[in-house]
Amino acid sequence: xxxxxxxxxxxxxxxxxxxxxxxxxxxxxxxxxxxxxxxxxxxxxxxxxxxxxxxxxxxxxxxxxxxxxxxxxxxxxxxxxxxxxxxxxxxxxxxxxxxxxxxxxxxxxxxxxxxxxxxxxxxxxxxxxxxxxxxxxxxxxxxxxxxxxxxxxxxxxxxxxxxxxxxxxxxxxxxxxxxxxxxxxxxxxxxxxxxxxxxxxxxxxxxxxxxxxxxxxxxxxxxxxxxxxxxxxxxxxxxxxxxxxxxxxxxxxxxxxxxxxxxxxxxxxxxxxxxxxxxxxxxxxxxxxxxxxxxxxxxxxxxxxxxxxxxxxxxxxxxxxxxxxxxxxxxxxxxxxxxxxxxxxxxxxxxxxxxxxxxxxxxxxxxxxxxxxxxxxxxxxxxxxxxx
Amino acid sequence: xxxxxxxxxxxxxxxxxxxxxxxxxxxxxxxxxxxxxxxxxxxxxxxxxxxxxxxxxxxxxxxxxxxxxxxxxxxxxxxxxxxxxxxxxxxxxxxxxxxxxxxxxxxxxxxxxxxxxxxxxxxxxxxxxxxxxxxxxxxxxxxxxxxxxxxxxxxxxxxxxxxxxxxxxxxxxxxxxxxxxxxxxxxxxxxxxxxxxxxxxxxxxxxxxxxxxxxxxxxxxxxxxxxxxxxxxxxxxxxxxxxxxxxxxxxxxxxxxxxxxxxxxxxxxxxxxxxxxxxxxxxxxxxxxxxxxxxxxxxxxxxxxxxxxxxxxxxxxxx
Amino acid sequence: xxxxxxxxxxxxxxxxxxxxxxxxxxxxxxxxxxxxxxxxxxxxxxxxxxxxxxxxxxxxxxxxxxxxxxxxxxxxxxxxxxxxxxxxxxxxxxxxxxxxxxxxxxxxxxxxxxxxxxxxxxxxxxxxxxxxxxxxxxxxxxxxxxxxxxxxxxxxxxxxxxxxxxxxxxxxxxxxxxxxxxxxxxxxxxxxxxxxxxxxxxxxxxxxxxxxxxxxxxxxxxxxxxxxxxxxxxxxxxxxxxxxxxxxxxxxxxxxxxxxxxxxxxxxxxxxxxxxxxxxxxxxxxxxxx
Numbered sequence: 003x004x005x006x007x008x009x010x011x012x013x014x015x016x017x018x019x020x021x022x023x024x025x026x027x028x029x030x031x032x033x034x035x036x037x038x039x040x041x042x043x044x045x046x047x048x049x050x051x052x053x054x055x056x057x058x059x060x061x062x063x064x065x066x067x068x069x070x071x072x073x074x075x076x077x078x079x080x081x082x083x084x085x086x087x088x089x090x091x092x093x094x095x096x097x098x099x100x101x102x103x104x105x106x107x108x109x110x111x112x113x114x115x116x117x118x119x120x121x122x123x124x125x126x127x128x129x130x131x132x133x134x135x136x137x138x139x140x141x142x143x144x145x146x147x148x149x150x151x152x153x154x155x156x157x158x159x160x161x162x163x164x165x166x167x168x169x170x171x172x173x174x175x176x177x178x179x180x181x182x183x184x185x186x187x188x189x190x191x192x193x194x195x196x197x198x199x200x201x202x203x204x205x206x207x208x209x210x211x212x213x214x215x216x217x218x219x220x221x222x223x224x225x226x227x228x229x230x231x232x233x234x235x236x237x238x239x240x241x242x243x244x245x246x247x248x249x250x251x252x253x254x255x256x257x258x259x260x261x262x263x264x265x266x267x268x269x270x271x272x273x274x275x276x277x278x279x280x281x282x283x284x285x286x287x288x289x290x291x292x293x294x295x296x297x298x299x300x301x302x303x304x305x306x307x308x309x310x311x312x313x314x315x316x317x318x319x320x321x322x323x324x325x326x327x328x329x330x331x332x333x334x335x336x337x338x339x340x341x342x343x344x345x346x347x348x349x350x351x352x353x354x355x356x357x358x359x360x361x362x363x364x365x366x367x368x369x370x371x372x373x374x375x376x377x378x379x380x381x382x383x384x385x386x387x388x389x390x
Numbered sequence: 391x392x393x394x395x396x397x398x399x400x401x402x403x404x405x406x407x408x409x410x411x412x413x414x415x416x417x418x419x420x421x422x423x424x425x426x427x428x429x430x431x432x433x434x435x436x437x438x439x440x441x442x443x444x445x446x447x448x449x450x451x452x453x454x455x456x457x458x459x460x461x462x463x464x465x466x467x468x469x470x471x472x473x474x475x476x477x478x479x480x481x482x483x484x485x486x487x488x489x490x491x492x493x494x495x496x497x498x499x500x501x502x503x504x505x506x507x508x509x510x511x512x513x514x515x516x517x518x519x520x521x522x523x524x525x526x527x528x529x530x531x532x533x534x535x536x537x538x539x540x541x542x543x544x545x546x547x548x549x550x551x552x553x554x555x556x557x558x559x560x561x562x563x564x565x566x567x568x569x570x571x572x573x574x575x576x577x578x579x580x581x582x583x584x585x586x587x588x589x590x591x592x593x594x595x596x597x598x599x600x601x602x603x604x605x606x607x608x609x610x611x612x613x614x615x616x617x618x619x620x621x622x623x624x625x626x627x628x629x630x631x632x633x634x635x636x637x638x639x640x641x642x643x644x645x646x647x648x649x650x651x652x653x654x655x656x657x658x659x660x661x662x663x664x665x666x667x668x669x670x671x672x673x674x675x676x677x678x679x680x681x682x683x684x685x686x687x688x689x690x691x692x693x694x695x696x697x698x699x700x701x702x703x704x705x706x707x708x709x
Numbered sequence: 710x711x712x713x714x715x716x717x718x719x720x721x722x723x724x725x726x727x728x729x730x731x732x733x734x735x736x737x738x739x740x741x742x743x744x745x746x747x748x749x750x751x752x753x754x755x756x757x758x759x760x761x762x763x764x765x766x767x768x769x770x771x772x773x774x775x776x777x778x779x780x781x782x783x784x785x786x787x788x789x790x791x792x793x794x795x796x797x798x799x800x801x802x803x804x805x806x807x808x809x810x811x812x813x814x815x816x817x818x819x820x821x822x823x824x825x826x827x828x829x830x831x832x833x834x835x836x837x838x839x840x841x842x843x844x845x846x847x848x849x850x851x852x853x854x855x856x857x858x859x860x861x862x863x864x865x866x867x868x869x870x871x872x873x874x875x876x877x878x879x880x881x882x883x884x885x886x887x888x889x890x891x892x893x894x895x896x897x898x899x900x901x902x903x904x905x906x907x908x909x910x911x912x913x914x915x916x917x918x919x920x921x922x923x924x925x926x927x928x929x930x931x932x933x934x935x936x937x938x939x940x941x942x943x944x945x946x947x948x949x950x951x952x953x954x955x956x957x958x959x960x961x962x963x964x965x966x967x968x969x970x971x972x973x974x975x976x977x978x979x980x981x982x983x984x985x986x987x988x989x990x991x992x993x994x995x996x997x998x999x
């Protein structure tokens with residue numbers, strides 16, 4: 003008896019699911035797929051906040067149509083992302099897909115963008131090869147090679163000749179390691195060892211100890227934001243700075259989101275990245291103030307700026323095509339040049355990737371809070387990965 | 391005597407609602423074309439859950455690493471389609487066979503020990519496979535996943551379309567076939583020995599059932615079915631990535647099976663439908679905090695009791 | 710040598726986190742997968758107290774213990790008690806559901822970023838002994854602190870178990886609850902107290918570990934695997950079993966990642982697999998125990 007009741011109820015719940023999908027054609031729909039739960043939830047939060055801020059600042063009508071932002075959680079599982087993207091394209095008929103916190107998620111969704119001719123704006127993922135996976139992909143975040151190569155250019159001119167690299171063992175980490183190593187060697191430096199830390203790593207101790215024993219001038223690090231705090235703490239705890247080893251890396255380890263909580267250990271760390279909350283421009287100051295106001299004092303980080311600029315690209319393209327879609331919308335996205343909170347940037351018309359300044363920054367205490375203070379600028383850095 | 395035989399066989403006969411259910415299932419992708427994708431996903435997870443039921447429900451082997459076979463089947467099928475031949479059915483067979491081999495090898499590990507031991511051993515297996523797949527990223531694409539899997543048309547005629555209807559029907563067909571195979575298995579003398587082993591291992595040994603051989607056999611078969619689910623997943627989504635081996639997959643399928651009910655094959659199917667639909671609906675309402683409501687549902691389900699949950703009139707008063 | 714030291718610190722931390730789980734499983738035969746959530750609560754309690762109310766670190770630790778123990782006691786009385794009779798699978802479902810709820814709640818109230826703790830000055834710093842020799846030993850003060858606290862706790866626990874009346878009641882209840890009840894031991898009270906203490910210890914472990922392991926809402930799910938490994942290898946019938954198992958795993962993990970970084974994560978899992986295949990009941994089981 004119980005089985006039958008159960009079956010019937012299960013079918014009934016399935017019936018609840020009658021055809022959805024509103025048919026309003028006079029809307030410009032943006033499908034925002036983000037990791038809202040799981041280990042990268044803070045990325046999703048920042049990007050969503052930035053996207054909503056842009057909409058609040060620029061109105062919700064564009065090109066004569068009302069903008070609808072559909073936010074979905076992909077739980078960082080690529081097959082779920084793909085299904086959600088497919089549903090957004092087929093059921094909700096979105097004009098553009100956006101978001102994508104991790105590389106495999108973007109790569110998995112690429113075929114859908116191509117097949118359905120829907121532009122896909124990558125606001126967070128940073129592996130070089132993503133834009134090559136589909137002709138409909140535009141990126142507004144950054145690429146790890148851009149940041150790594152810039153650091154590999156700066157370091158040798160500043161007394162760092164021997165380096166040990168320490169990266170997380172996944173796509174972006176391996177990218178960072180490879181491009182840093184190649185450029186550093188090209189600049190006459192020496193990479194003593196290249197260590198990879200497993201993603202599920204609870205303890206950095208053995209790796210840091212190994213670096214200490216190898217006695218390099220500096221340790222180049224890439225770990226996803228979040229793990230940076232633990233790494234920094236253990237770096238200090240192990241006395242590495244007293245042993246004369248500098249800490250350099252891409253800006254993910256001094257993520258503005260959690261930088262303030264890191265305390266004294268972070269002061270003096272030099273990183274290379276495309277955005278710092280303390281970037282000295284009128285556009286940025288306005289952005290930061292508005293963001294903090296709308297989000298209870300949360301500091302925007304590079305993920306937020308990727309989302310903000312992504313929305314800008316989408317909005318401008320929609321305006322130019324009067325709320326269009328497909329090839330026309332894509333064409334209007336390529337080649338956009340504008341001033342972003344990070345500085346000047348443009349979307350390269352050929353590679354559809356972002357070209358912007360990379361700043362070398364040092365963590366300093368300003369007005370009692372920690373900021374990444376920019377002290378050197380490398381202008382208009384293209385993604386080195388595309389030249390291969 | 392004839393009466394007794396009929397009563398015993400009655401359980402394994404096809405009930406009236408079964409053809410209705412399957413007919414509904416098959417027509418669903420065409421009746422609700424907008425939901426063909428999630429139907430596909432449900433079918434795959436249901437197949438996976440049924441395979442777990444074979445080991446957990448019918449043989450009493452607690453496994454928290456069943457995703458090993460799902461992942462192995464997925465990667466094998468994806469690699470086969472990419473480098474050797476894009477025919478889906480061929481890939482399905484290859485994926486299933488590969489997973490069977492892995493299952494046979496791993497069955498040596500689950501024969502001894504308590505429930506906790508088996509839990510950890512199976513978990514360890516899945517995690518090791520995860521790391522292996524990550525290391526051999528030349529072959530598997532590492533954490534970026536294996537891209538570029540383009541499938542040929544099913545049976546040479548039906549292309550995989552963007553709507554997902556062909557995919558859903560394909561998955562449902564495989565689910566149906568393997569489900570009925572599993573059914574025959576558990577209602578056969580072989581299945582009866584499995585249940586004997588599950589209920590009281592010592593006594594089963596005492597009456598001469600070769601316990602180790604039976605467990606190894608069922609583990610291999612279940613591995614194959616899980617591998618088939620994995621192959622379906624790789625084929626219908628067009629790629630394979632590391633998270634097919636992750637703990638979350640094994641844990642999710644165990645949850646699904648327990649929600650639906652262990653020990654009767656439909657438990658996997660029903661659990662898959664309920665869990666996936668709930669997840670989808672709640673996730674649309676609150677993308678960030680849906681885990682809370684899911685957790686609440688699980689807690690209430692266990693406290694109230696599965697049967698009572700679906701009969702609201704029994705909530706007040708004794709069950 | 711430093712690696713050995715680090716491994717021991719890591720192992721002791723794992724032990725404190727997992728001992729509650731081990732005792733609960735051995736005593737109440739209850740698979741509590743929400744144990745990691747208690748650890749997380751202790752960690753977050755400490756962080757919130759330190760950041761918002763400026764409570765000094767040392768005071769936070771016993772507060773974390775007490776707070777989590779109270780939570781454990783309340784939950785035990787209201788929810789867990791009804792679960793004892795249920796089949797294992799239902800218990801698994803229930804505790805996973807609790808863990809999910811805990812994770813989402815913490816995310817909602819505190820946010821999903823990594824929480825960073827500021828240690829007091831006297832805990833930062835490092836002592837180096839024998840630099841330059843092969844026996845070089847570098848000891849971070851915080852890790853020393855962890856080892857000291859955990860060692861004290863272990864000694865205390867062992868003392869309670871073997872030399873107090875409560876300890877003997879506990880051991881009796883673990884061996885055979887029915888006979889123990891028949892002898893007049895209030896098994897319910899024993900259960901409740903044990904569960905509370907086990908959860909409290911987990912909370913303390915979470916507070917101690919936040920610095921070393923990181924603290925974010927996904928903590929319970931991330932580390933549950935490690936706790937389970939400790940319990941499976943160490944057995945559930947004593948506390949020296951999990952202690953040795955945790956130490957073994959801690960040292961193996963750290964040493965493995967140092968000497969063979971390419972196989973870093975493998976080492977732990979393969980070791981566990983090997984041990985369990987060799988001794989399915991766990992490495993250190995008392996003869997005649999469950």
